[in-house]
Amino acid sequence: MCGIVGIVGFPGTQVASTLYDALLVLQHRGQDAAGIVTSDSQNICHRRANGLVRDVFRERHMEKLHGSMGIGHVRYPTAGSSSSDEAQPFYTNTPFGVSLAHNGNLNNTSDIISGLLEYDHRRINTSSDSEALLNLFAAEIQRSVNGRPGGMDALSEDDIFRAIERTHLRAEGSYSVVSLITGWGLVAFRDPNGIRPLFLGKNELNGFTERLVSSESVACKALGFKPDRDVLPGEAVVIRMDGSFHSKLCHAKPSHSPCVFEHVYFARPDSVIDGISVHMARLRMGRALAEGIRSKLPDHDIDAVIPVPDSGRIAALGLSSELGVPYREGFVKNRYIGRTFIMPGQRMRKDSVRKKLNTIDEEFRGKTILIVDDSIVRGNTSRRIVKMAREAGASRVLFASSSPPIIHPNVYGIDMPARSEYVAYGKSTEEICDAIGADWLIYQELDDLVESCLGAGKTSIANFDCSCFDGIYVTGGISEDYLGKIEKVRADSAKEQVSV
Secondary structure (H helix, E strand, C coil): CCEEEEEECCCCCCCHHHHHHHHHHCHHHCCCEEEEEEECCCCEEEEEEECCHHHHCCHHHHCCCCCCEEEEEEECCCCCCCCHHHCCCEEECCCCCEEEEEEEEECCHHHHHHHHHHHCCCCCCCCCHHHHHHHHHHHHHHHHHCCCCCHHHHCCHHHHHHHHHHHHHHCCEEEEEEEEECCCEEEEEECCCCCCCCEEEEEEECCEEEEEEECCCHHHHHHCCEEEEECCCCEEEEEECCCCEEEEECCCCCCCCCECHHHHHHCCCCCEECCEEHHHHHHHHHHHHHHHHHHHCCCCCCCEEEECCCCCHHHHHHHHHHHCCCECCCEEECCCCCCHHHCCCHHHHHHHHHHHEEECHHHCCCCEEEEEECCCCCCHHHHHHHHHHHHCCCCEEEEEECCCCCCCCCCCCCCCCCHHHCCCCCCCHHHHHHHHCCCEEEECCHHHHHHHHHCCCCCCCCCCECHHHHCCCCCCCCCHHHHHHHHHHHCHHHHHHHHC
16 A cells, blocks of 8 residues: 655745655655755656655755655555665656656556567666556557657647557556656556545636645645545546546446445545545444444443554444443553554564553553554454553453454555465454453454445445455456465565565
8 A cells, every 4th residue: 555646836936845745745655765846948857765755755855856746655565575676756767857756556567567578668777667657558558658759748638548549458456646747747647446435625726726646635724625526447537737627437347346344444534535525434444343242241340441542443433332331541552653554574563563552541450441453464463452451450351353354465556465374264253352462353244344334325336346355366366376376475474484
């Protein structure tokens, strides 16, 4: 999972500082690396490196990022690597100078790389699917222009739309993209299933419309842009430097199937994704869990509902309100520790959990408490949290997950481990409960999760991608052989070897 942003600003302005602020807002989507590319009418400037946004960009870097349009990226590695060579945005000089930042994961990267070498005579420098996607898009732009004279002046919006149509035909998987064509404009597009989010915002002043494209709508609010709308599945958007805006649906049969895990965990609660408030979806998840507790454990005797901060907090609020049990804050979070879910290597995650949370013993002592978290993946964090609750004096520790058991790999941009490392894989709920050391455990039902995300509003969503729960991959074409290959690089043992 990554965060992307693109801005075409008012003529003569410098957008680098706004891009920086946007990446800070999107930092939760990736902590591994960050990058910005800006452009004026002739040149590009760039800075990308490993680390958090605040560490990658110093004043000396920002002063060199000139231009009224630009794109930015925060990276979350999907194969456990931490190479600075894979920090985005990527750039290729031919044709016209194209930069690209990508959120998602391609499932046919090796086929694309082979095709680029054989048919397009392009060789890429890394194993990154994002660099493959950049070169695929650039090759299709070249094919659209097809030797037409006139250089960049001959490049039209229709050329870009044709290039994206053919990119959709050659790429498989999830991809939300922002791309910069030097001195020409910004291009954004979303895969035909709309698996990863992409949102538009705008500002109007003196007849010019400044525009923003971002992974989440929260960037609009934080930067003072007026929220506009989501980019549709299969849609392409072109924003020229002169402020002109063009869009086209570039796929014959799009099917809106966004990733449900955005609402469970990744997205900020103050975002609205595909018309759905993340905050309200999580409240509804908590209410659905409360109904499950009433049904399965009517005599629960719960004294307090305590969330795992931060992602379990909103579901816990909904649950406690619906169940009529006091909501209490029992864990104090060290906010200078990163998100443990997206840290490569089990050893690093274990060390982080020890430093990340402390208990307020008075909230646990002598009580039956219900701990609420967004999900349970490996179970190690949950086990540690249950142990902390007992050490703080809890008489009974119940545990609730606002999502169902995770038993299948996610192939669309979330670096979940090998199946053998899921605590739920091949186990019953009772066995998982024993594994994490709780007295009782409840998972969200998948139907309730989907209903919680949909809510009562009208939406274009055909169905959610729930593949990590049900093993149904919305793009199709995901074989056991492919799953076996990605599990080899996602296993914690492989990640620890990379980090040594």
